[in-house]
Amino acid sequence: MNIKVLDTTLRDGEQTPGVSLTSLEKLRIATKLDEIGVEYIEAGSAITSEGERASIKEITSQGFGAEILSFSRPLTVDIDYCLDCDVDGVNLVVPTSELHIHDKLNISCDELIDLSNDAVDYCKDHGLVVELSAEDASRSNVDFLRKVYSNAIDHGADRICVCDTVGILTPDSSLDLFSKLNDFSVPIACHCHNDFGLAVANTLAALKGGASEIHTTINGIGERAGNTSFEECVVSINRLLPQFSTNVKIDQIYDISKLVARSTGVYIQPNKAIVGENAFAHESGIHSDGVIKNSATYEAITPELVGRKRKFIIGKHMGTHGLDNRLKELGLNVDDIQLKQICDDIKELADKGKTVTDVDLQVIADNVLQINHEDRIKLDELTIVSGNKVMPTASVKITVDDVEILNAGVGLGPVDAAINALKSVDAFKDIDLIEYHVDSITGGTDAFIDVIIKLQKEDKVVSARGTEADIINASVKAYIAGVNRLLRD
Incomplete structure (x- = not known):
């Protein structure tokens, strides 16, 4: 059975605290989602702001193969904004638990159904695809939930979705719930949150219960503890559930994971499955030996x-x-x-x-x-000028292949100024500083500072270290050591 993917990185994912994507960043992510085979992209929530609508319009104007949706409440004002953005459809979110209906909306269950039906009618009258998502479905009465869905389908809803809004399902209860809802005439989707770390497991269980569509976010970002992780769920389907498949090009998963991490500033924990930096890293002697002989000994999938x-x-x-x-x-x-x-x-x-x-x-x-390398670059002198009202300035005197060079640079801080003073020297050109990390080795204001950097020249990446009581000297020494290494290689 082929499983469809609705990715909500650009809507639910952007609701991660502290995340706000620009229109260009949203377009780049949407473009990549379309390229890798995602069927449905929730591009945002049109009601949110003028800037949000501009971003959605930019995405809908691209002619992507994926269906582009906007989040919408069951309100005419929301739907009108969606129509203004030229979306293909709406993720029409309707609360179905008593807690949400009575305490949040302060209406009756019958009024909720009327509200839902009217919204579906309005959407269909204006040519929109409708996926009706039952908010807080996992805490809703199942009979009432079925009534909401049945009414929506009778009024033309194209798909329905069960939302585990606060992440309280378990794999067993997810399987049970979807088994009670899998007999409708339209596809049913699963939208899980990760409050108990079970979003992926619950989503996979939902598939076994009859779901044919999953909602995900790249890297599992989202409100609170996040949403179902796109990469973990898709790869699990590919490798662990042979009865299911997706259209996702999984060899491009790491690329989009890094793109979203860079764009959102929400960086990936090293031990995260599939895309974490340690996911395919081996240190243990037993593991390394086994992987060298046959990677399947300690890797469930190849990197x-x-x-x-x-x-x-x-x-x-x-x-x-x-x-x-x-x-x-x-x-x-x-x-x-x-x-x-x-x-x-x-x-x-x-x-x-x-x-x-x-x-x-x-x-x-x-x-x-007993190998001794002769460094091509040597630091002779380093002078820094910095203060409250003075732009940080650095002058360096270095020797490159026995030629003495004096150069200067400015920067946001003294370390930045020193590195900039070196960068304009020919020997340092085409070398990118891709990682910079500082640790204090000892305590106190006279602590030794350990600077570790990574440099890249074309496809070659090297690490370098500098340890000094002065962070500027340590940084410059590490930088020069790394460049010497690249030049030597």
Whole structure:
């Protein structure tokens, strides 16, 4: 059975506290959703604001293959705004629990049904596709819920949806509820929230109960604890539920996950399934050895399936097989004795609580192999001017291939100014600083600062570290060390 996907990242996802997307960001996300095969895109809530309507209009003007919807209450004013945005349809949300009907709307159940029917009639009279979503359906009386749905279908609703608005379903109760609602003449959808961390499990159970459409958000963002995670749900359907399928191009899932994370500023926890940075990372020696021999030993899916790559992490839990694999990736071939010595040195470093980066690995390997690299760039002098009413300014004197260079730069702060002073030097061009992380190693105002950065030149990414009592010196040293590494490679 083919399962349809309605993605509500641009509506329910944007209701994540602190998230507000620009029209361009919404368009980029909608474009990617359309490209990867999502059937229905809830582009926003037209009633919200003029800017929201402009964003929805921009999306509806693109001629996407996906059906574009707007959230709407069962009110003429909401529906009129949806019509103004040229959407294909509406996600018509109608409260169905006694709590919402009596305490929120202060109306009777019969009045609620009349309100729903009138809204469906108005939508259909104006050519809109209608998906009627029962808000708080999981806390509604099932007989009344069926009555609301039956009336809506009789008035022309094209699809119906069960909303677990506060995330109180369990997989068992989700299966039971959908089994009682799967006999209608139109498709039924599942919209879950993650308040108890069960949104994906409840959605999968709903499919077994008869649902044929799922509501999701990219990375599971949304109000409170979020919504059903698009990537987790789609990949679970693909790999764990052979009786179901979707039209989603799952090898592009990681791309859209990163796009949404960048656009919203809601970054992904490292251990998140499918798209977290550690999802396909291995440090344990037993795991690394098994994965090298056969990836299925410790991976339920291959990283390539979802547009990822496998990583072997350098740390105290690693074994020699994973380490040897990483050394080969760095172009270093070692014998068994050298490999064991490098492994022991890394574990000694990690036991002290230090994060072992590729730079540390390179230095340790160089020491064991007695390799001495001559750095092309050396820092001779660094001067910083900064104050309350002074734009931070840095001057640097460096030696590049035995040629002395003096340069200056300004920035938002002294570190930014120092890095900018270096960036304009030819040796530093086409190198991007993609990650910058600072840790205080000791306590007090004289604490040693540990700066870890990542630099990229074309498809090559390296890590570098600088440790100083002065954060500016530590940052510059780390930056120069990383550039030396890229130039050497």
